[in-house]
Amino acid sequence: MKRLFLASEAKHPESMQKLEDFVGGLKSKKIAYIPTAANGENSYGSWKTGSDTWKLVNTLEASVEAVVLEEYKGSSVMEVLKSKDILWFAGGACGYLMYWMRRCEIDKHINDLLESGSVYVGSSGGSMVCSETLDIAEAFLGEAEHGAKVIPGLGLIDFNIYPHYGDELLPEIKKVWKGGDLYLIKNGEAITVVDRRVEVLGEIRVLRNGKLL
Numbered sequence: 001m002k003r004l005f006l007a008s009e010a011k012h013p014e015s016m017q018k019l020e021d022f023v024g025g026l027k028s029k030k031i032a033y034i035p036t037a038a039n040g041e042n043s044y045g046s047w048k049t050g051s052d053t054w055k056l057v058n059t060l061e062a063s064v065e066a067v068v069l070e071e072y073k074g075s076s077v078m079e080v081l082k083s084k085d086i087l088w089f090a091g092g093a094c095g096y097l098m099y100w101m102r103r104c105e106i107d108k109h110i111n112d113l114l115e116s117g118s119v120y121v122g123s124s125g126g127s128m129v130c131s132e133t134l135d136i137a138e139a140f141l142g143e144a145e146h147g148a149k150v151i152p153g154l155g156l157i158d159f160n161i162y163p164h165y166g167d168e169l170l171p172e173i174k175k176v177w178k179g180g181d182l183y184l185i186k187n188g189e190a191i192t193v194v195d196r197r198v199e200v201l202g203e204i205r206v207l208r209n210g211k212l213l
Contacts, residue, residue, distance in 0.1 A: 009188070031057060032086070034088060078105070089122050098151045107152075129154055132158065160182045182208070183200065188202065
């Protein structure tokens, strides 16, 4: 069974409660916390001292291991990931994250990990990489990642995600997005996927071909 929890901002209190409900509690869970996207957005390694999310996950009474993809060669990281209940991909530069996911061959093995019972948890960029493309990353308002769209996404979902959405952004997003379904999610909201069933935990806003459904 494939289970995904794709948040705009996973550390948000409302998202954390939704995540706990989705996975049946976080206590005693084995979590791989993957901060690689943050390394692409901020100073390398600054998440260790400057990340509120890293501090938060270490208060959950779970077994948490930081898994920095840049420290692995080839698919060797699979030995670590396959033993985890939750694969938590933190936010940041999703083009950079997807590059390292491909370097570590996570794109080849992610379905096997999920079918074996691991839950994919994404926050912001960690959610965006689940799409078939990273086109929206290159068009993201104020933080566009030049060149991101040349890297394929994981293809776990057949829609795109725009995190940190605010209603005031809609006119500008309509100008840059003319493609298929783009889910606009605010902080505190999330999208869950269980096999093929998609559920929005919050208000449903889908932009398709320039029109809000």
